[in-house]
Amino acid sequence: MNGAPAVAPTRPPRAATVVAALAPRRARECGCQRMRPVTPGDIMAAARVLLLLPEEAWEKRLEAMLSQAEAAECHRTRTGRAHPRYGNGTLMSVATPQGAPPAMGDRRFLAAMGALIAAVLARSESLEGHGRQCAADAGNVEERF
Secondary structure, eight states: OOSOOOOOOOOOOHHHHHHHHHSOOOGGGGTOOOOOOOOHHHHHHHHHHHTTSOGGGHHHHHHHHHHHHHHHHHHHHHHSSOBTTTBTSSHHHHOOSOOOOOOTTOHHHHHHHHHHHHHHHHTGGGOBOGGGOBGGGSOOHHHHO
16 A cells, blocks of 8 residues: 555445436437337327417427427337436326327317327337338328328
């Protein structure tokens, strides 16, 4: 020993490490390019979240939910486990808190579902649909009917 005091290796505080691990990251930043396929249940759950907010706040909350779902799917793909805060990569897993179920014909609920569908379609190039068919490759629905 040379008489110098032993210096313990420095580590970041545990809380900072946990917060950094839980922080939402865009899925594209970590190599993932999608979230889980969107189901009618996802749309209804996320729309119920929007009903708790004024319409001016919908766009920001939609962006947050979609980014969180992408981050969760990226985490699930890398680790094989659900994200500790954002769940399994579905919109339903990040759609909290939810308001009470409204009547299905409620105009504000329909507007919330419409805003959600528009936001999902805006990201459709990065979504993987059911049966390995990308949402962007589904064709023009209006031409089919």
